[in-house]
Amino acid sequence: MKLSNRQLVIGSLQPLLFCIGMYFVILIFSVFVCSSIYQAFKSNKKAAATEVKSVPVASVHQQVAVSLNK
Numbered sequence: 001m002k003l004s005n006r007q008l009v010i011g012s013l014q015p016l017l018f019c020i021g022m023y024f025v026i027l028i029f030s031v032f033v034c035s036s037i038y039q040a041f042k043s044n045k046k047a048a049a050t051e052v053k054s055v056p057v058a059s060v061h062q063q064v065a066v067s068l069n070k
Helices: 005-049 060-069
Strands: none
């Protein structure tokens, strides 16, 4: 069966169309990846600046031992 001219043109464009499609898929995916990395670094600086220091609290057993020693 002989292919028509239209089928030959579409068949020859298929690799080109595939590459163009993959380019756009990778471009959109890279935008999401880069934006998530940017947000991770951006939010990390805010969390370090607003860090709250905790004060150690004695447990119940230590408080009871101190009150019994007095």
